[in-house]
Amino acid sequence: MTMQSPFTPSTSGTPACSDHLPVRAGLGLKPQHFTEILATCPDLGFFEIHAENYLVAGGPFHHALRRIRDHYPLSIHGVGLSIGADGPLDVAHLDRLAALLDRYQPQSFSEHLAWSTHGGLFFNDLLPLPYELSTLNRVCDHIDQTQEHLQRRILLENPATYLEFAASTLDEATFITEIIRRTGCGLLLDVNNAYISGVNHHRDPQAYIAALPLAAVEEIHLAGFAEDLDAAGAPLLIDTHGAPIAATVWELYAFTLDRLGPTPTLIERDNNIPSLAVLIAEARYAEELIRQSQRDQTEVAA
C-alpha cells in the first residue's frame, strides 16, 4: 500500500497566486539594504529571509520586514532546524518557526538536507549525511513532523558537500527522490550546490540535476563559491555565498531551466555583501534566462 502524504500538492485545480512564489527572480534580504529597498521599492519578484535572524521579539528587523512584506511575496528559509540530526527535532524551535510563519504568511518555507545540532550544541554550519536507509527513514520522519507541526508543505534544499561517507549506499539524487516520494515535500534546487558537489566529488552536475525529481522543484537558489584545493591538489569548491554567481553556474542554471521551465529563482548573497544594485543586476540576468526558457517552452508547444 502506498501512503499518500497529506502534504502532497493537489494536481487538480489552480492554486491561488498567493500560495506560490511568483515565477521571477528574488533577493536574499539583508539589513544593510532595508532603507534603500523601502525608499525605492525595486521591481523584484520576492525576498527571502533566514528564519533564525527574525526569531527576535521586536526592533528594526521586524519593523523593516513588516513593511517589505506589504510590497513583496516572501520566502522564509530555515538554517537551524537540523532535519538530518540523529537526535529528535527541537520542538521549541518548530514552535518559534510556526509563530514566524503565522506572523508573515510567506509563500514558501524551506530547510536543508543537513544537520547542524548535536548533543544540545549548535554548529552554525550545514553538515553532511551518509545516504543510506536509516538516515533516509530519520530524515523522512523529521520532515513529516515538520510538515505536521507547521501545517504546510516545506521545500528541502540539496546540499553542497565536501566529503562523502563510506556508509552511503544510495546516490544523492536517489536519496532526495525517495524523500520527496515519501514525504510529499517540495525541492529547493540549489544549482550552485549541485555544481559545487559535482566538482568536489568529480561527478557531472547536469546528470545529477537530470536525475532529481524536477516536478517537485518550486524554487531555485543561485550563489557564488570560493575555490580551494584538496589534499591531492584537485579543485575543492566552498559554498561561501560570498561572490558573484560564476559563469559555469549560470550555464548550469540555463540547462536546469531548459529541463524545468520557468521557476522562481533566488540570488543568495550572505557574505561580502555588495550594493543592492549589484544584486539587482544578477536578478535581472536570472529573469532574462527565465523569460528565455518561457519563450523556448512556448515554441516547443507551438
Place this chain on the structure above:
Amino acid sequence: MNDQALFAAALLDPDAPCPDGLTTWNGSDPARRFAVYRNNVIVSLIDALADTFPVTLELVGEAFFRAMAGIFVRRTPPRSTLLVDYGSGLPTFIERFEPAHPVPYLADVARLEMLRVRAFHAADADPLTLDQIAQALTDPERLPALRVTPHPSLGILSSRYAVVALWAAHQGLGALSDVDPYCPETALVVRAGLEVQVIALPPGGDTLITGFATGLTLGEAAAQATASHEDFDLTAHLTRLLRFGALSSLSLPTEIC
C-alpha cells in the same frame, strides 16, 4: 559514540583526528576536506561575535579579538540556534582571560555591547506619552504610589570604568585620548524607536531604574536612590528617562473600596 557525535567532537577540537568513514573520489586525505567544515563552524561563530562586539574588537585589535573569540567558541559552543544571544558569556570569559588583563575595562565594554544587541532586538513598546504624564500629574498626591514600567529594551550597566565614554569615542563622539578609562560610569541602554541609545547616568540613576524594574513604586524607588546618593535629583532623573523614551507605562495599584 555514534557517527554524528564523533563528527561533532572533531569539529570543535583542532587536535582531534578526522573522523573515520569519510571518503574522497580521488583517494586524497579526507582530513583536508573535513577542515573545511571545521573552519566554517569556528570562523562563522567568531564572525558572529565580531558583529556583536565591534568596539571590544577595536580596543584589542582584530587579530587578538579573533584569537580570543576562537578559544571562547571552542570552550563554549552555542547551545541555541538563535545566535543573537551567543555573546552573552563572552564578557565573563574576557574577565578571566589573562592575556586581556592589560585592558581591564574590556569585559565591561563587551557587556555594554551585549546590552546594545539585546536592546536592538527587544520587544517593541511605545514610550510614555505627554498625555499619560499629564494625566498622572493631575493628582500629585498619588505620584509616589505610581508604578513605573521601564521600556522592554532597557538595560543598565554600572561599571568601575568609563564604559560610555570609551564606547562613544569609538563612534567618533569625542577623542579616545581625552577619556580617563578609570572614571566610573553607569550606562543606560534603551531603544525607544528604532535606534539604540547609550546614555551615561549620574549616580543614583541605576538604583531608581532597578527599583522600577523590581516593582517598587515611584516613591519607594526614589527613597532608595536618595538613601544611596544624598544629592540625588529625582526630577532631573525622571526628565532624562522620559526624554530617551526609557519608560513605557505608569499605573496605580488597583484600589480596593
